[in-house]
Amino acid sequence: AQSVTQPDIHITVSEGASLELRCNYSYGATPYLFWYVQSPGQGLQLLLKYFSGDTLVQGIKGFEAEFKRSQSSFNLRKPSVHWSDAAEYFCAVGAPSGTYKYIFGTGTRLKVLA
Amino acid sequence: NAGVTQTPKFRVLKTGQSMTLLCAQDMNHEYMYWYRQDPGMGLRLIHYSVGEGTTAKGEVPDGYNVSRLKKQNFLLGLESAAPSQTSVYFCASTGVGEKLFFGSGTQLSVL
Numbered sequence: 001a002q003s004v005t006q007p008d009i010h011i012t013v014s015e016g017a018s019l020e021l022r023c024n025y026s027y028g029a030t031p032y033l034f035w036y037v038q039s040p041g042q043g044l045q046l047l048l049k050y051f052s053g054d055t056l057v058q059g060i061k062g063f064e065a066e067f068k069r070s071q072s073s074f075n076l077r078k079p080s081v082h083w084s085d086a087a088e089y090f091c092a093v094g095a096p097s098g099t100y101k102y103i104f105g106t107g108t109r110l111k112v113l114a
Numbered sequence: 115n116a117g118v119t120q121t122p123k124f125r126v127l128k129t130g131q132s133m134t135l136l137c138a139q140d141m142n143h144e145y146m147y148w149y150r151q152d153p154g155m156g157l158r159l160i161h162y163s164v165g166e167g168t169t170a171k172g173e174v175p176d177g178y179n180v181s182r183l184k185k186q187n188f189l190l191g192l193e194s195a196a197p198s199q200t201s202v203y204f205c206a207s208t209g210v211g212e213k214l215f216f217g218s219g220t221q222l223s224v225l
Binding site: 046092102107 | 144145147149154155156157158159162164170172173204206208211213214216217218219
């Protein structure tokens, strides 16, 4: 069955520190993988996506993510967090054929300390 | 291009009332989705459609019905609203090899 797990509900980091948000998925083949960010009261903004090819994906706002097939993971990273990065982050898994279902994780809320 | 348009943006219902949320996309996308977002639970897939005239159940389909009579429209219906259906509803659409495009959301309160 297709599923997504974001193990960390809340993460707090200091401004300027590095960040890694975890995402694990379950799917029978290589899925489409996404990270979205949502600020309070706002819609979802796509940070980056992986469809195929290079397993290290660069996104907007200085974010990157690495697809690791052996670990069924797609963790999001940023080398130096800015206060404006405080938001909720969602990992999503899409089925590239067949059902074309897109499933989201429960989200990780990031707090940034000044 | 308007992208994905959801109507209405806000709605308050009494328990037992019915309503329909409309999602319209102008990108000729085959695939459309309805999600609900609740605090701490992320976005949960209610129903989705892989083409005109087709619909399928998602993770939380109970209490909702959908229809995709035209390719550009995907309707979400609540036949008898319950307080547990108070949520923010998002519609999305996509094509092959594309990202999900989201509507701006509908905030629904059921009293």
